[in-house]
Amino acid sequence: MDTTKQVYEAAASGWQHGLYADIKHTFRAPLVNWIFRTTMANEPEFLRYAWGQVKPVFETKTFADFSVTYRDTILAELETGHELPGYEPTDVGLTPSAFRELRGQVATFDIVAPRLAILFETMDRGLNDGDVGTTPDMSEAACAPFPHGLDRNRGLAPTMLPQGQVPDDAQPAIDGLTEFHGLGDSLPSIYRCLGQWPSYLDTAWHDLKPVLEGDAFEQAVTESEALKGSFVEGVAFRPQLDPTTLRAVGFTETxxxxxxxxxxSFNGGAVRTVIPALPLFAKTVGAEGKRNALR
Structure with a gap:
């Protein structure tokens, strides 16, 4: 699979354009993440099948509850023993309009964080004969619809630096984050986005480095992984992604x-720490979403 190939929204047409629209509607964010774009470029028919299998997982109240708990679990752990920074425009050398744009784009990443976490966990387990829906949740929330207003219309469509083009004044922070996460040559979307505002990224990395490198963040990651596992094992709608089923519906061994x-690979490695960091960046600009239990 050539993961440098992508089908961008502007190039998508027909059912592919419709599927992208459905992803954005279901994820409640104006963003089609890289994982969808590269899978569409390499294995479009598989993506069409797999999206139909996993989409119901994100449409229940149980997932809404998870998304709120996931965010709060990470931030609550980090708030214990740390005073997390919260910035105003002047704190990070931005105009009010630039700060509003930054805040709206970071909110989008805060929205997708729990969704990507569950997407990767569900797909990885499903494709590799792991536990998905093995102990289904029998509560009303397991099959009840996702609350209408939660996470709807609070993010802005992200813009990003071209891959490999980092402003000089953003490079020290990017280098530090690359080393911390163990990234390769390609930057995750969040840092290509934040790199557009070097004064913010430099300040945030300076302030957050001790938090990210401390025991509390590792504990937050561990707790978030336990939440993911419990949720995926309890889903009421069990995606059919195992190799035996995929062969039966016509997919090749390749x-x-x-x-x-x-x-x-995306359910481990650098992504293990990149996704849990997203709510933390959102909190620095007051863009984090709901954290208390849903009613």
Whole structure:
């Protein structure tokens, strides 16, 4: 699988354009993440099948509850023993209009964080014969609809630096984050986004470095992984993604192996710490979403 290939929204047409629109509607964010774009470029028919299998997972009240708990679990752990920074425009050298744009774009990443966490966990387990829906939740919330207003219309469509083009004044922070997460040559979307505002990114990295490198963040990651596992094992709608089913519906061994490797790699490695960091960046600009229990 050539993961440098992507189908961007502007190039998508027909059912592919419709699927992208459905992803944005379901994820409640004006963003089609890289994982969808590269899977569409390499294995479009698999993405069409897989999205139909996993979409119901994100449409229940149980997932809404998870998304709130996921965010709060991470931030609450970090708030114990740390005073997390919260910035105003002048604190990070931005105009009010630039700060509003930054805040709106970071909110989008805060929205997608729990969704990507569950997408990767569900796809990885499903494709590799792991536990998905093995102990289904029997509560009303497990099949009840996702609350209408939660996370709806609070983010802005992210803009990003071209891959490999980092402003000189953003480079020290990018280098530090690359080392911390163990990133390769390609930057995750969040840092290509934040790099557009070097004065913010430099300040945030300076202030957050001790938090991210401390025991509390590792504990937050561990607790968030336990939450993911519990949720995926309890889903009421069990995606049919196991290799036996994929063969039966016509996918080749090459396709199955490629997508197994893709989602396995993204459910570990650098992504393990990148996704839990998203609510933390959102908090610095007051863009984090709901944290208290849903009614």
């Amino acid at each position: 396709t199955i192996a490629d997508v197994q490797d893709l989602f396995s």
